[in-house]
Amino acid sequence: MDIPAGFRELTEATGFTAANGPWFEKVEGNRVWRGFRPGPQHANALGIVHGGMLAAFIDAALGSVVYHAIDRRCVTLKLTLDYLTPARVGDWIEATGELLGHDEHVAQVRGRLYGPRHDVLAGLGDFALLRPGRPLRVRS
Numbered sequence: 080m081d082i083p084a085g086f087r088e089l090t091e092a093t094g095f096t097a098a099n100g101p102w103f104e105k106v107e108g109n110r111v112w113r114g115f116r117p118g119p120q121h122a123n124a125l126g127i128v129h130g131g132m133l134a135a136f137i138d139a140a141l142g143s144v145v146y147h148a149i150d151r152r153c154v155t156l157k158l159t160l161d162y163l164t165p166a167r168v169g170d171w172i173e174a175t176g177e178l179l180g181h182d183e184h185v186a187q188v189r190g191r192l193y194g195p196r197h198d199v200l201a202g203l204g205d206f207a208l209l210r211p212g213r214p215l216r217v218r219s
Contacts, residue, residue: 082116083114083171085105086104086114087103087104087105089103089104095135099120099132100115102114102115111176113136113139113140113143113174113175116170116171116172117166117168117172118168125165126168127166127167128167133160133172133199134200136174137192140174140192141158141174141188141206142154142155142206144175144177145181145186145188145206148186150211152209154206155204155205155206156185156205158203159202161200161201162200163198163200164197166194166200172194175190175193177189177190185205185207186205186208188203188204188206190202
């Protein structure tokens with residue numbers, strides 16, 4: 080599988096991410112990119128990448144933007160998406176975003192999903208900020 084330079088596999092992924100990956104991430108300063116190459120298991124009945132998979136992917140990517148920008152874990156409160164063009168199975172799909180603002184409790188993020196030919200999806204999210212230092216608990 081051809082992965083662009085600078086991306087590392089999220090080998091610590093669990094749950095949904097592990098089941099729907101592999102997913103990859105590149106971090107430069109506080110800028111974050113997430114990428115994955117969808118397989119047949121990510122396709123809908125039309126043979127293109129399922130919109131729910133794209134929504135879940137950008138949701139996770141935007142949460143990662145928050146974490147790297149302000150060192151706070153978060154959960155999604157609201158996610159607004161505009162589907163622009165279909166994503167194809169086998170294409171490298173990449174997400175990036177920017178933190179628009181935050182207070183002590185909520186962060187706002189804007190992001191985009193890109194394919195090799197076109198923008199695939201644009202999104203805005205509001206994320207509830209979890210208590211600083213809150214540990215992640217992995218449930219089996």
